[in-house]
Amino acid sequence: MSQLSRRPADAVVGRALVHESAAQHVTGHALYTDDLVVRTPRALHAHPVCSPHAHARITRLDPAPALAVPGVVRVLTADDVPGTNDAGVKHDEPLFPEIAMFVGHAVCWVLGETLEAARLGAAAVEVDYEPLPAVVSLAEAIEAESFQGGRPVIARGDVEAGLAGAAHVFSGVTEMAGQEHFYLETHASLALVDEGGQVFVQSSTQHPSETQEIVAHVLGLASHHVTVQCLRMGGGFGGKEMQPHGFAAVAALGAVLTGRPVRLRLSRTHDMTMTGKRHGFHAQWRVGFDDDGRLAALEATLTSDGGWSLDLSEPVLARALCHVDNAYWIPHVRLQGRVAHTHKTSQTAFRGFGGPQGMLVIEDVLGRCAPLLGIDPVELRRRNFYVEGQATPYGQPVRHPERAAGAWEQVLTTGDVLRRRAEVAAFNAAHPHRKRGLAVTPVKFGISFNFTAFNQAGALVHVYKDGSVLINHGGTEMGQGLHTKMLQVAATTLGVPLGKVRVAPTRTDKVPNTSATAASSSADLNGGAVKDACEQVLSRLREVDAGRGLAWEELVREAYFSRVQLWAAGFYRTEGIHWDSTVMRGHPFKYFAYGVAAAEVEVDGFTGAHRTRRVDIVHDVGDSLSPLVDIGQVEGGFAQGVGWLTLEDLRWDETDGPARGRLTTQSASTYKLPSIGELPDELNVALLEHAHEDGAVYGSKAVGEPPLMLAFAVREALREAAAAFGPEGTSVELASPATPEAIFWAVERARRGGAGHVVEGLPGAVPDRPDPAAPALHPRSEQAAQAAGEA
């Protein structure tokens, strides 16, 4: 067992503690960025002027009428930018654009004494546009060959030979929609400038260091002139990894130019129309199986809908390609990826970061092909699991595949799945208008940033003379319980009661050069850094103690008077990982997180409405740092996945009318996320036992993203229920999201015995080939480094 993962007796980690801010949450005392405005005298309010066109050149922009509106203080335009007019790390996101690239694109911002004044001012700004042709849908982009960025390929073996030698070959298309983050707290920033010209931005950001870098390069300042703080976020889910930077920069620019605090908070409509979402994907595939249903070969081309700029589309695509295999061994593989360029919001990180989209492809393939192979989907999936000694298509050995198998067996047992499947069959035989389905699906999800450099973290631990401890670390709190876990890590390492430790808000002037709180890795990375800092202090204290066994307060006091340093900066980097993005091979992940879900649903054949009757989950979080937090992440991730797959329905106006490119589901009344009614009647969640992860902090594993993909069980159960309306062996093609309407049409097709669009036999549709001359995929961070260097 490694030093990092070994847990002492009576560890504070492993205890089921409530969220460290729970008492503040339930009383309304927890502060979020926009709550600070009422405490900030003389703050100005920012309101955008948004493009009504999906693609248009701005031929004239006259702010003068806005300045005539009472209460309007200033209009911010491109002319005001002292540094670089760009909100991204790839220099393809002008903060104040000359060409509007999507409906909702902010062309300038108005500052007012009140939000009402700023809003009226924004309405008064005169902008002339010259509309340009717009590519709106993924299908249009593929047709027009409108792509951006690299075209990565992951390949192993000989796909053509594999397909040629397979007993059964099928081809098809799988499409899936994106997803709006719908963090309950919309984007918010509050910027002010102190007497020394230091710019202080409070931002709802998952990536304070990058927010700091962007603010600095917009203002033309060095990073040490800018401090970014994040108290906490009202949800992030990836939507605040890249997207907050521009808003923070606008607030900071306003503060610098007016000398007054500037508050920028997006309305829900602005947030939905202006900020990026989960990428929708289109996948074209050919798959081969042997006589026993074992995967022989898979060829697929995945095209993601990147929106107007690259943002994180390339690394999202890389992770998608790295997860097409999910938990399954596929000997011959060729996976090709490309990012469509469309005139929509710039799609971005969202919990799972492409993993869900990649995995949905293979789950869709298996769900559609199982009936055609005449193999029970539960058996088909289990039969294809990785076993020890096998490696992923990108060359990483699959460690601990027995954990997926163990979780699978546990779900089948505790969920009483086989008996209940018989009950489902009996129910279906007796009910012509209602059908049930019970499906089981696995999750294997790689943990670490694909880009190796991001796998580092820092922490700052202060022990004060009275023995109290204050920790800072580079991660941000967005509800995932990171701060709770870090308190537990610090208390465990120092061997002090939890009450001795407090965590301070995340600030770039405390811990610099941090990675985004993303990729599920924050407890691993920051936990390692906090532990390192605590151990440094502890080792000095041990010398002071010299085996006397002094009480903590006494020891600390004595150490101070002995002039021993009572604080330390900790650092952690993940060892043993590497990735070559030019050939898409390596060992990018520290480990895999596993999980299995079984879901039973009932579908109403008259309407397509469904209800989830029961869900059983076993999920692998290693040795849990904080079980209540982890179970909350598993359940919440599952629910968010269910929302993506069954309910949340992003629609853009794809007509040629004047509203072309407009998001038609731009509010909570038209974009529906799961509410209490989507909670399964029965939900049983267990954490996999005996799951110690050697080499991770206190034997734990990451938990943020992997559980989202447990929701595939619900989608596959819906497919099976829909199939039950048709003759035995019906293969059902199910749209994603599987809304009641989509399920209704699937039921109608099943009733007609239609096999969907799966084509049997080799010819089928040939997946699109990527352009061999296209550049290799560049991970976000290479550009980040480049941008930082230029700033």
Add this chain to the structure above:
Amino acid sequence: MPDPQVTVNGLPRPLAGVPAHTNALDFVRGLGLTGAKEGCAEGECGACAVLVARPDGDGSRWAPVNACLVPALALDGQEVVTAEGLGSPEALHPVQSGLAEVGGSQCGYCTPGFVCSLAAEYYRPDRVPGPDGFDVHAIGGNLCRCTGYRPIRDAGRALGAPATDDPLLARQDRPAPPPVATRAEGFARPADLADALALLAEHPEATVVAGSTDWGVEANLRGRRAAYVVAVDRVPELREVTRGDRGIEIGSALTLSEVEAALGDEVPLLAQVWPQFASRLIRNGATIGGNLATASPIGDLAPALLALEARLVLASADGEREVGLADFFTGYRETVLRPAELIRAIRVPTPLSARTTFRKIAKRRFDDISSVAVAVALDVTDGTVVRARIGLGGVAATPLRAIATEAALEGRSWDADTVEAASAVLAGEGTPIDDQRASAAYRSAMLGNALRAWWAEDWAGESAGEGSP
């Protein structure tokens, strides 16, 4: 007339000078009470929920409402409690400690709103403490993006009984604050109906609001500003339910929650509508008159009231007139209401049809807007349909009666063949459109399946029952 003020967490707070368009959420946040959050600004997420003392018989009831939709001035004379008023981190309210202990908060942003909804449930006089007494619809209007709801539901199921000396429980034994008349810049609350009608005659351009659940959305999301607001939600003459020879007369300014409580199971079709109508938070604000006056083509109440052949009593300074609901809607969001005229009451004729059904098709089970709504009222005598009334929502610019389908049913024997024939007619009713909620084809298919599903479930023996989609 005294200056307007509202009691927030026990402290009087002046409302003088607050603009008419400022909503209660921005007002309380401006006081530094930032527990209530803006999540959507249209009454969909519940993050802004606060408790308001509302009349309930001789006493009062803590009713949670969406603060984002209510004009702050409409709180004149009211008592409001926010999450901060329930407890503090040092002294948590039982609802707060219960929610915290089970892991009911993650990011915490939606949490104060859930706390207010759960607190209202906690103090609901007819609640039986314990898992089965918890009405899950109490939190149907609160969205959480983090937890997946299981711990929040568990917190609701674990709610105990309030202590007998609980001050908020004791508050419910006393009457709610009496209505006050308000006059402010651009805003007026009339003292009674005569005052209301006089105000409207004086300000024919006025926007009439009650719960403001529709106007609040217009103001927040589309920046609409009223030239003048007349708030009628506490006009006594608009808040009565009476029963007589002509049926049941329901005052237009009763909230949907109040109508629901007043009618109980008296009108079974409406009893079917309530759990499917928006959320408790909305039904505590929205009024029956406001729901009809706003003339949404997809409102759920209008189809039901069309099937019930409801009539509206319209009042103005010039007197009263009565119109059938089917004649009330004249076009998309247009009605026969004249300037300075308001709906005084809704009359539901009795006796009621014996068999009724309300079928709502939406993407989400709770708190969603209909793609299609179908309400049916049927009288079957000796196996023959003697009377059929069908109201439809979501399939035209206005709610409408399915006249052709009614004709295809009346006089026929009520059997599977008739259901099939009538379903074919029903599928062709209206002029449904494709939009983000549903395709036209799906809407038509749902019309066609409404009677089939009812037949299968309630007549042919395939019971839907609890646990069905």
